[in-house]
Amino acid sequence: MERADVAVVGAGPAGLAATVVLAEHGADVVLVDEQAQSGGQIYRQPPETFTGVAFAAHAHGAELLAEADAAACRRLQRTLVWGLFEPDAAQEIALNGSAPSPTWMLGLAGEAGIDLLAVRHVLVAAGAYDLPVAFPGWTLPGVMAAGGVQAFVKSQKLLPGRRFVLAGAHPLLLLVADQLLAAGAELAAVALAQPRPGMTDALATAARLRGRVARLGAAGGPFLRLRRARVPVLFSHVVAAAEGAEAVQAAHLRSIDSAWRPTGAPDVRVECDTVALGYGFVPSTELTRQAGCVHGWRSSAGGWVTEHDEWQCASEAGISVAGEVSGVAGAEQAAEEGRVAALGILRDLGKLDEGEVARLAAPVRRRLRRLRRFSAVVQEQFEPRRDALAALADSSTIVCRCEEVTAGELRSALATHPHLGDIDAVKQLTRVGMGPCQGRFCQLTVAALTAQSTGRSIAELGAFTARPPAKPIKLGELADVEAGEMRA
């Protein structure tokens, strides 16, 4: 069992910025991250063995990574945090002698196997993942998240396909389009759910926001570059199906109105080998849900987000959140939230007094206020229409990819059990969300379909209960950890 003052979960912008502040003021910090290298998804770096890769597009990221490299802290890369729980009586005794006693235990799984980390404070900065959208054919090889395609291009230096269709509603999709064009890919079509004026208005607003979105607006317009490359851009269209036997061979794009309902115009069939989906992001709240923190439903911020106070402290003492976990708002805001969270933790640890944290937080809060004003507008402009996306699933469409539960099975189960009050009950009834991804890829579709069927709101239906392990770990390794150390 390892010990530290603070564990920071996730080495993206929020986790890196927080670690720098914590280390600077003498906290004993462990920064834990599952990827091979720090940076998170937004600042995802190429493998260390690749050289000569320009990182120029990420000035903010390069600076953060350099500051974190210089920080005095322990860093665990390629390490999964699979559990966040309170120490039980046996652990309390084992930990006796380290006063004050730790508040939280983290279950870790890395190359050396499974271990526990006892800490007084945890900052969960676990980021977000691409919003999954279930439509006919979405399980075919070649249908990918836009963020996944982007990571192949920018980090692995791989074009994962030859001929791409991009479909979505989030500005990230346009950044991916730019990166694919620059890397020599053929773009067969870009389908955006927003109407043309809606999208350009939204981008104009977004251009005022710093971060990745601003670069889109500042650089002369992605639409101009798409037009130059003669890429068809279909506004007011969603992806309706992916077609193919062993892999994607074509995408079907459907005309929609401003509420994303089909207009009835025939689908446009576009041949392609890869479909990239960019409808938004989902905050990774598995650990804060495990720990029993209060979450709120904020659709425009990505769905379920961890509630927090002005110091980024969650409802459970000793847990803070920063970045996308508390609402999807981009890298710069994430970093500032990480700094505020770090100051709050330093105050709780007694490393800084009230006056010092207030003085240090003031400039950060000024920047944060400005960033939050813009991100609120952007979140609203690019919010996905969840009801319309859920309606894309026909009766044979797989909703839960792990357990292969179809929308038809789900709808008929819901029809025969009209009084289900929460989505955990739907999980028990149909096995959705019980596979290795732990419901990350079906939860919001299940919630939207259940909301349609029961007339209850997604907020009322709740989130799946999160239990350790947050991701599958080897049972043999788990057995190595004393049974008494496990308390789910």
Added chain:
Amino acid sequence: MTATRIHDGVRRPASVSIDVDGARVDAYPGESLAAALLATGVRAFRHSQSGKPRGPFCNMGVCFECLVVVDGDAGVRACMTPVREGMRVETGSGGAG
């Protein structure tokens, strides 16, 4: 081949060979196994319980669709696994269950 490596603006280390379903395949140390498999033309990394082909979806370790068997270990996420010389990879089942 559907996927291709980008050569502009990057220097890769000397290639190594890995074994993919009994065939010798060149790949680069440190590169993700998912990238290496796509670059060699593999699209279905595994088949679901009902026998349907699946490939990488999220490419960040959360979807569990790119599971393969590596050196006898089932359920390994190809997107999270760096290529190593001599690695033995089996696609098709993934051993997710």
